[in-house]
Amino acid sequence: MATLQIREALNQAMCEEMERDQNVFIMGEEVAQYNGAYKVTQGMLKKFGDKRVIDTPITEAGFAGIGIGAAMVGLRPIVEMMTWNFAILAFDQIMNNAAKLHYMSAGQFKIPIVFRGPNGPAHMLGAQHSQALESMLAHVPGLIVMTPSNPYDAKGLMKSAIRSDNPVIFLESELMYGQKGEVPDEEYLIPIGKGDVKRAGADVTIIAWTKMVAVALQAADELAKEGISAEVIDPRTIRPLDEDLILESVRKTNRCVIVEDSWPFASVGTEIAHRIHTKAFDDLDAPVEKINAADIPMPYANNLEQEALPNAAKVVAAVKKVLYR
Amino acid sequence: MANAAVKELKEAKKPRWKDLNLSDDALIEMYKKMLTIRRFEERAAQEYGKGKIGGFCHLYIGQEAVGVGAISALREDDYIFTAYRDHGQAIARGMDVKPAMAELFGKATGCSSGIGGSMHFFDAERHFMGGYGIVGGHPPLAAGTAFATKYQGKDSVTICFFGEASSNQGVFHETLNMAMLWKLPVIFICENNWYGMGTAIERASAGGDLYDKAAGYHMDRAAVDGMDVVATYRAVTEAVQRARANSTPTMLEARTYRFRGHSMSDPGTYRSKDEVEEYKKSDPIVTFGAELIAFGIMTQEKIDALDAEIKQSVQEAVDFADNSPEPPLDMLHKNVYA
Ligand SMILES: Cc1ncc(C[n+]2csc(CCOP(=O)(O)OP(=O)(O)O)c2C)c(N)n1
Numbered sequence: 001m002a003t004l005q006i007r008e009a010l011n012q013a014m015c016e017e018m019e020r021d022q023n024v025f026i027m028g029e030e031v032a033q034y035n036g037a038y039k040v041t042q043g044m045l046k047k048f049g050d051k052r053v054i055d056t057p058i059t060e061a062g063f064a065g066i067g068i069g070a071a072m073v074g075l076r077p078i079v080e081m082m083t084w085n086f087a088i089l090a091f092d093q094i095m096n097n098a099a100k101l102h103y104m105s106a107g108q109f110k111i112p113i114v115f116r117g118p119n120g121p122a123h124m125l126g127a128q129h130s131q132a133l134e135s136m137l138a139h140v141p142g143l144i145v146m147t148p149s150n151p152y153d154a155k156g157l158m159k160s161a162i163r164s165d166n167p168v169i170f171l172e173s174e175l176m177y178g179q180k181g182e183v184p185d186e187e188y189l190i191p192i193g194k195g196d197v198k199r200a201g202a203d204v205t206i207i208a209w210t211k212m213v214a215v216a217l218q219a220a221d222e223l224a225k226e227g228i229s230a231e232v233i234d235p236r237t238i239r240p241l242d243e244d245l246i247l248e249s250v251r252k253t254n255r256c257v258i259v260e261d262s263w264p265f266a267s268v269g270t271e272i273a274h275r276i277h278t279k280a281f282d283d284l285d286a287p288v289e290k291i292n293a294a295d296i297p298m299p300y301a302n303n304l305e306q307e308a309l310p311n312a313a314k315v316v317a318a319v320k321k322v323l324y325r
Numbered sequence: 326m327a328n329a330a331v332k333e334l335k336e337a338k339k340p341r342w343k344d345l346n347l348s349d350d351a352l353i354e355m356y357k358k359m360l361t362i363r364r365f366e367e368r369a370a371q372e373y374g375k376g377k378i379g380g381f382c383h384l385y386i387g388q389e390a391v392g393v394g395a396i397s398a399l400r401e402d403d404y405i406f407t408a409y410r411d412h413g414q415a416i417a418r419g420m421d422v423k424p425a426m427a428e429l430f431g432k433a434t435g436c437s438s439g440i441g442g443s444m445h446f447f448d449a450e451r452h453f454m455g456g457y458g459i460v461g462g463h464p465p466l467a468a469g470t471a472f473a474t475k476y477q478g479k480d481s482v483t484i485c486f487f488g489e490a491s492s493n494q495g496v497f498h499e500t501l502n503m504a505m506l507w508k509l510p511v512i513f514i515c516e517n518n519w520y521g522m523g524t525a526i527e528r529a530s531a532g533g534d535l536y537d538k539a540a541g542y543h544m545d546r547a548a549v550d551g552m553d554v555v556a557t558y559r560a561v562t563e564a565v566q567r568a569r570a571n572s573t574p575t576m577l578e579a580r581t582y583r584f585r586g587h588s589m590s591d592p593g594t595y596r597s598k599d600e601v602e603e604y605k606k607s608d609p610i611v612t613f614g615a616e617l618i619a620f621g622i623m624t625q626e627k628i629d630a631l632d633a634e635i636k637q638s639v640q641e642a643v644d645f646a647d648n649s650p651e652p653p654l655d656m657l658h659k660n661v662y663a
């Protein structure tokens with residue numbers, strides 16, 4: 001076992017897949033000579049050369065589309081978006097082309113492409129640089145949406161993403177790239193659509209992904225001190241969703257809180273809560289609670305930003321609400 | 326401007342602003358604005374290091390002549406848009422350093438009440454229409470205010486600053502097309518500092534001179550020495566006259582250089598120290614100061630006194646920002662809707 005940062009785990013996954021398959025290449029802003037804005041592509045230019053590790057101009061819509069076109073005829077591009085805030089310029093390509101080509105052509109074309117980069121609020125970056133976009137992306141049939149919360153998951157999910165014959169949206173976090181964890185030396189893949197129990201518990205299920213897993217675990221620690229046993233579930237893949245794992249946990253605990261740093265309106269949590277309410281209605285002892293970021297563009301000032309974001313105290317309060325404590 | 330050239334002009338008793346209707350006071354004001362931006366940002370860098378300022382902070386140091394030269398050519402009823410590297414243009418437009426510094430500190434007294442931050446300065450009263458964080462996202466807005474003033478029968482113009490790397494974005498070209506098609510009174514000022522983050526222009530832009538990107542639209546276009554405040558003033562003045570008289574757009578490429586990193590966390594390995602030092606030799610503030618002294622408009626003593634005065638005002642701005650309250654928590658949900 002090696003201890004790796006998330007950025008290193010992602011780097012390993014991409015390098016291994018590029019060694020395995022000549023059709024895999026990566027492009028994006030600053031990925032080559034600068035070694036990545038967040039150093040996820042560190043050393044890749046040196047290893048694979050500029051044919052396969054390609055710096056692009058700041059033209060998100062353009063290079064997203066070039067990636068999709070290349071995927072139509074058999075290449076397997078990894079497209080790095082410096083952050084998902086900038087990928088908004090490429091949503092036309094992602095939603096109208098990548099997501100729909102296989103269907104519109106009645107299966108004549110596959111689009112094996114990965115769009116990856118950091119998503120969600122970072123710290124004091126203000127309104128245009130701090131947004132969690134997973135629900136907008138997961139809304140689109142034809143896309144797979146993944147989001148890892150630790151180095152092990154990051155590597156295993158990334159390898160599956162690159163080998164998938166479908167467009168994969170891979171959501172990372174600026175604030176998590178340095179987070180460390182153990183990664184096996186031997187090869188492994190994490191199947192698409194398989195969630196994970198990050199902490200077992202009996203009294204309440206807390207569902208969270210990416211940065212919010214740490215918040216959920218911190219809340220679970222706090223709750224344990226008060227004798228409340230929380231189970232923390234990380235779906236890891238948002239679309240397709242590991243519904244079985246979620247329902248199994250809720251059927252055991254009878255209570256559920258969902259934590260996300262995206263906006264509350266039509267969020268991924270809204271969908272999960274709906275599924276729990278309709279499919280495990282008789283098992284619930286309380287309505288599912290959701291903790292979200294405030295329903296506002298993210299303000300710059302530190303005090304307002306902290307107020308706007310989910311934290312362990314807010315999760316603890318929501319858990320107590322579903323426990324009627 | 327090179328020393329030898331200044332000497333020649335001086336001997337001929339011919340300052341190059343002779344035909345520009347610039348009073349001594351106006352020239353001194355331009356110098357003062359540039360120096361204010363420089364001192365403000367040097368201090369901002371220090372305060373960033375102390376953790377008083379968060380997030381991304383992009384400094385304008387080295388590029389002051391572009392913002393000051395261009396904005397000095399405007400009337401009060403004209404409009405200004407720029408990207409995230411926006412402190413300089415805001416100060417050039419007359420924003421006081423206090424609300425500017427307070428915004429960086431995320432305080433309620435900031436020019437955007439601490440909500441915007443470094444990248445999103447706004448000052449509606451001065452028609453400073455904002456700093457924008459998405460590369461290439463704001464040029465169409467500038468064409469939009471130009472559209473509106475024309476629509477309303479006014480002769481105001483709009484200036485849009487943006488980095489050279491932004492000119493690769495599709496929406497930039499969409500904007501040029503419509504600005505020309507509809508004859509909008511907008512002046513696009515590309516601040517060519519030769520790098521977009523760590524990528525040199527020749528690795529990101531095909532084709533030759535950057536201003537020629539406007540050629541496909543048959544738009545008036547030119548390159549200007551963006552290290553020279555007078556040259557920039559002259560070029561923008563001409564473009565503004567065209568825009569006011571004939572309602573036509575112009576694309577200017579101001580050739581400049583940023584002396585600091587892209588933002589505060591930039592190792593700068595993509596360019597050589599020699600290159601940076603070479604550009605520092607044409608520091609727009611030093612060269613213009615020398616020229617003003619050469620023509621007797623300023624003296625070294627006056628410059629030193631002005632510098633001390635500016636440093637004092639920046640110190641007061643830091644104290645003001647430090648002592649200002651954070652935005653109240655009830656700001657959180659305010660202004661999502663009008
Ligand atoms: C659409 C988009 N893509 C990427 C970024 C990240 N980014 C911020 S500034 C920048 C470089 C822009 O360079 P240029 O336009 O030349 O302006 P300069 O910073 O040199 O003033 C990049 C890549 C962004 N803010 N927006």
Ligand SMILES: [Mg+2]
Nearest residue numbers: 488489520521
């Ligand atoms: Mg630039």
